[in-house]
Amino acid sequence: MITGIRGMNDILPPDIPQWRFVEETARRIFGLYGYSELRSPVLEKTELFLRGMGEDTDVVEKQMYTFADKSGDSVSLRPEATASVLRAVIEHGLLGQEPIQKLFSIGPMFRYERPQKGRYRQFHQINCERLGESGPLIDAETLCLAYDIAGALGLSGIELEVNSLGCPVCRPAYQQALRAFMLSRRADLCDNCRRRMETNPLRVLDCKAESCKVAVIDAPAIEDYLCPDCRSHYQAVLTALASLEVPFTKNTRLVRGLDYYTRTTFEISAAGLGSQNAIAGGGRYDGLIADLGGPAAPGIGFAFGLERLIMLLEPIPTQTQGCFVVALGEDAKEQALCLLTALRRAGIRSEAALDKSFKVQMRHAGKSGYPLCAILGGDEIASRTVTLKDLGSGEQSSVARDVFVNAVKQALDL
């Protein structure tokens, strides 16, 4: 037996209603906020992610599916959508056509992580990018959008954590303070963090190793190093969130796993998911579009992990409003196919199992979950009628062939 690849899941038919519910809900809320959809390829030049996400990040260092294609070019499966969406925006000059871009994307992402509950190697994101606006109200509105998506999905027990990572003006002083602090704890850090404390000390705050987590408990807080502009921006975001009645907590250790963030960063977590409890993460990235070769435009965005959202939902039963058609005898079977087609062309869901014996067809009808069954046999053919059977009560009635479709519609309350 050839099995699927570890960490890459099949999504089987019983789970599809939940996937659709999440995707359709997100599309609806994005629509309310005036967002358009952008679809980018799953494969990009590796260089895009090196430049976009930062070479010191775990995602780029350890988790990328990177290989040489047949022409020898290094390509990677996208580990996130942001870099791809921005590449598309820049390549097609979208910001030149319209300086404010509000874009969402839904699709698979790939990270070579150790699979566990809620963490997969192929997973799906609902991604949001808002480009061209830099004010704190934009941040608050974007966080409110994420909160509204979670609300529309009916999620309870969620927590929004917010932080500011400062900007190129104030972050160097903070990094310097962090480095000095980490030097005093060097012996307790993992090998990777000993290296990263020089190149990118913020990453150390994000390290999952237990010894590193303990070593940085007393590390300086970024909030104490924000420049006046970043401080007032951050304060205005928090004030606006409070007016929008979006509950949040401040978390000065929230550095996020990617390098492009400036100022506002945030994560939404949910109870009941175990250790992989982040259902969404995002933040502002005012330098990234220019870093990728585009105009000096600011941006902010976030992504939800679809699998984690689905783990929080109750199962949704598959749709069962429809009619099962059963036929006795070869002539009746052929005519039953015509009835099925007439029903479907009238927008009524219908099924049959015409290859099977009458008895087995009736068994399928019973198991179908449909409330109604249409029966066609010799008598019905002779009288140009169809017998309709209510599969709940067992009640039967005879309807003329000419009004069959309408009778089914009526019986199903359509």
Ligand code: HAM
């Ligand atoms: P991220 O925090 O790396 O951010 O991922 C966002 C969400 O994707 C996570 O909160 C989690 O729910 C889900 N996720 C990440 N990795 C996995 C995995 N291996 N298995 C299952 N779910 C996973 C980003 O990707 C940024 N690009 C978000 C963003 C958009 N920032 C600005 N714009």
